[in-house]
Amino acid sequence: MAAAQDPSLFLGFDFSTQQLKVVAMDESLSVVHQSNVHFDSDLPEFRTRGGVHVHADRLTVTSPVLMWVKALDMLLDKMKEAGFDFSRVKALSGSGQQHGSVFWTRGASETLKNLQPDQSLETLLQDSFSVSASPVWMDSSSRKQCDALQEAAGGALRLAHITGSTAYERFTGNQIAKVRATRPEEFQKTERISLVSSFAASLFLGGYAAIDYSDGSGMNLLDIRSRSWSQICLEAVSPQLDLLLGDPKPSSSILGPVSSYFVQRYGFSESCRVVAFTGDNPASLAGMRLQQGDIAVSLGTSDTVFLWIADPRPALQGHVFCNPVSEQAFMALLCFKNGSLTRERVREQCAGASWELFSAALRDTPLGNGGNIGFYFDSQEITPPAVGVHLFDPQDVQVCSFSPQVEVRSLVEGQFLSRRLHAERLGYSIIPGTRVLATGGASSNNEILQVLSDVFNAPVFTLDVSNSACLGSAYRALHGLSAESGASFFDVVKNAPEPQLVAAPHPEAKEVYDQMLQRYARLEERVLQKSRP
Numbered sequence: 154m155a156a157a158q159d160p161s162l163f164l165g166f167d168f169s170t171q172q173l174k175v176v177a178m179d180e181s182l183s184v185v186h187q188s189n190v191h192f193d194s195d196l197p198e199f200r201t202r203g204g205v206h207v208h209a210d211r212l213t214v215t216s217p218v219l220m221w222v223k224a225l226d227m228l229l230d231k232m233k234e235a236g237f238d239f240s241r242v243k244a245l246s247g248s249g250q251q252h253g254s255v256f257w258t259r260g261a262s263e264t265l266k267n268l269q270p271d272q273s274l275e276t277l278l279q280d281s282f283s284v285s286a287s288p289v290w291m292d293s294s295s296r297k298q299c300d301a302l303q304e305a306a307g308g309a310l311r312l313a314h315i316t317g318s319t320a321y322e323r324f325t326g327n328q329i330a331k332v333r334a335t336r337p338e339e340f341q342k343t344e345r346i347s348l349v350s351s352f353a354a355s356l357f358l359g360g361y362a363a364i365d366y367s368d369g370s371g372m373n374l375l376d377i378r379s380r381s382w383s384q385i386c387l388e389a390v391s392p393q394l395d396l397l398l399g400d401p402k403p404s405s406s407i408l409g410p411v412s413s414y415f416v417q418r419y420g421f422s423e424s425c426r427v428v429a430f431t432g433d434n435p436a437s438l439a440g441m442r443l444q445q446g447d448i449a450v451s452l453g454t455s456d457t458v459f460l461w462i463a464d465p466r467p468a469l470q471g472h473v474f475c476n477p478v479s480e481q482a483f484m485a486l487l488c489f490k491n492g493s494l495t496r497e498r499v500r501e502q503c504a505g506a507s508w509e510l511f512s513a514a515l516r517d518t519p520l521g522n523g524g525n526i527g528f529y530f531d532s533q534e535i536t537p538p539a540v541g542v543h544l545f546d547p548q549d550v551q552v553c554s555f556s557p558q559v560e561v562r563s564l565v566e567g568q569f570l571s572r573r574l575h576a577e578r579l580g581y582s583i584i585p586g587t588r589v590l591a592t593g594g595a596s597s598n599n600e601i602l603q604v605l606s607d608v609f610n611a612p613v614f615t616l617d618v619s620n621s622a623c624l625g626s627a628y629r630a631l632h633g634l635s636a637e638s639g640a641s642f643f644d645v646v647k648n649a650p651e652p653q654l655v656a657a658p659h660p661e662a663k664e665v666y667d668q669m670l671q672r673y674a675r676l677e678e679r680v681l682q683k684s685r686p
């Protein structure tokens with residue numbers, strides 16, 4: 154029980170691809186507790202690799218929904234054992250990997266309302282899902298449904314104008330259409346469909362949580378300007394789909410008090426509020442307090458690049474989402490599937506499975522890598538839609554291999570050249586004063602960040618807490634309490650620690666990478682030609 158003088162706390166959860174993480178922050182915005190549950194190693198009974206199951210067709214990718222439920226049991230038990238005082242938590246919020254879907258079975262709403270505190274969530278919810286393997290963002294098996302949606306909407310660009318994106322396989326509307334077509338019985342039994350974020354919020358609420366505008370923008374279903382479901386898109390996916398989705402809500406909404414289950418089992422206060430959960434990238438934007446002109450690079454399981462934008466101009470590439478901290482603004486995002494897992498694969502093959510040796514290879518090789526360029530799309534890439542490993546020597550001749558050290562640099566340079574090329578195609582330009590804000594697991598690696606700084610020819614900054622999605626969720630929990638009375642997000646978090654400079658570009662970086670970027674763009678076209686069916 155909190156003593157009267159104990160400061161209030163705010164919790165931010167992140168249900169990401171490989172882990173469930175939490176950050177606790179006090180009223181002065183200082184982080185006082187962090188913890189995590191790693192799906193592969195802490196929950197081996199679910200047999201995931203990188204938090205997912207890749208199916209035999211190599212295109213279908215799912216995660217067991219009960220693994221996420223059990224991870225929450227485990228994380229809260231761990232916090233309790235560590236003496237964490239839940240009674241001080243005034244509000245909580247969270248985020249989830251984007252696009253993933255959870256299908257609740259008929260009757261699950263009643264189960265959620267009546268959770269018995271002497272049992273684990275895993276036991277209580279084991280029969281609550283009509284689809285036990287939730288489709289996740291790495292899935293690329295719904296091309297057929299994407300084509301149908303684009304046709305119904307009047308073309309790819311028209312769909313992008315409505316929903317912020319052309320049809321992408323991982324986007325939830327197309328995943329729902331696929332479940333409806335391929336698993337009609339399970340679909341029939343479904344009473345509610347959540348995103349990973351709103352599913353997680355539902356656990357805390359003891360009832361179905363609304364999908365927030367920002368994560369809802371990753372479904373190919375939400376009209377990003379009117380912030381309501383697009384009837385054309387809903388109809389194309391499934392008649393009366395809105396009844397399964399519930400109404401979308403602003404990202405700063407208070408959804409209600411925490412369920413009595415958490416009050417009785419963990420000692421939460423009855424007055425603790427649950428603020429809408431959102432996507433992990435929107436939550437990171439909040440955690441980094443991203444401003445117009447900054448560019449954020451997240452190096453998690455996926456690599457993403459995102460920007461704050463005022464005026465959305467949806468295009469054939471990239472995504473526009475509603476902004477999670479300002480109702481007038483938007484965010485642009487690019488997602489790259491071959492991020493950390495590809496770096497891990499090259500680390501195993503070329504650096505003795507050691508990040509130290511991987512970093513040493515980056516230190517010991519020159520900027521521009523002697524003209525060698527590599528494309529590493531171990532799995533079907535999202536941006537650009539290409540697959541395979543393609544290596545080129547300084548004369549643009551395709552080669553079979555590089556030496557281990559050259560390979561490490563060509564991977565990291567290639568990844569960041571791609572991030573820069575596609576950000577520039579989206580309209581982003583690096584100007585004096587540009588800050589690159591880096592986050593995610595690989596942002597703890599200074600040598601990787603040095604390459605990022607050189608390729609973008611801009612200074613790179615990081616926060617102390619590498620999980621900006623958790624931090625942003627804790628900030629959003631705090632802001633949620635005063636958002637309705639008109640307080641702006643930036644006012645509420647104005648005293649948060651500033652990002653620190655971790656890498657500045659070498660003097661010769663601009664010359665080397667401006668030229669290399671042009672070559673990279675030409676070679677990418679060649680790679681794309683090869684990848685086309």
Ligand SMILES: Nc1ncnc2c1ncn2[C@@H]1O[C@H](COP(=O)(O)OP(=O)(O)O)[C@@H](O)[C@H]1O
Binds near residue numbers: 454496597
């Ligand atoms: N020192 C390091 N250098 C490079 N990458 C790292 C380092 N430490 C962790 N990582 C990468 O961070 C990734 C996890 O990032 P994280 O942001 O936690 O992922 P997610 O949020 O998607 O679960 C791991 O897959 C790992 O490859």
Ligand SMILES: O=C(CO)[C@@H](O)[C@H](O)COP(=O)(O)O
Binds near residue numbers: 249252433
């Ligand atoms: O698909 C996207 C964004 O559109 C991914 O960025 C997911 O949101 C997964 O995030 P991480 O677990 O890699 O952070």
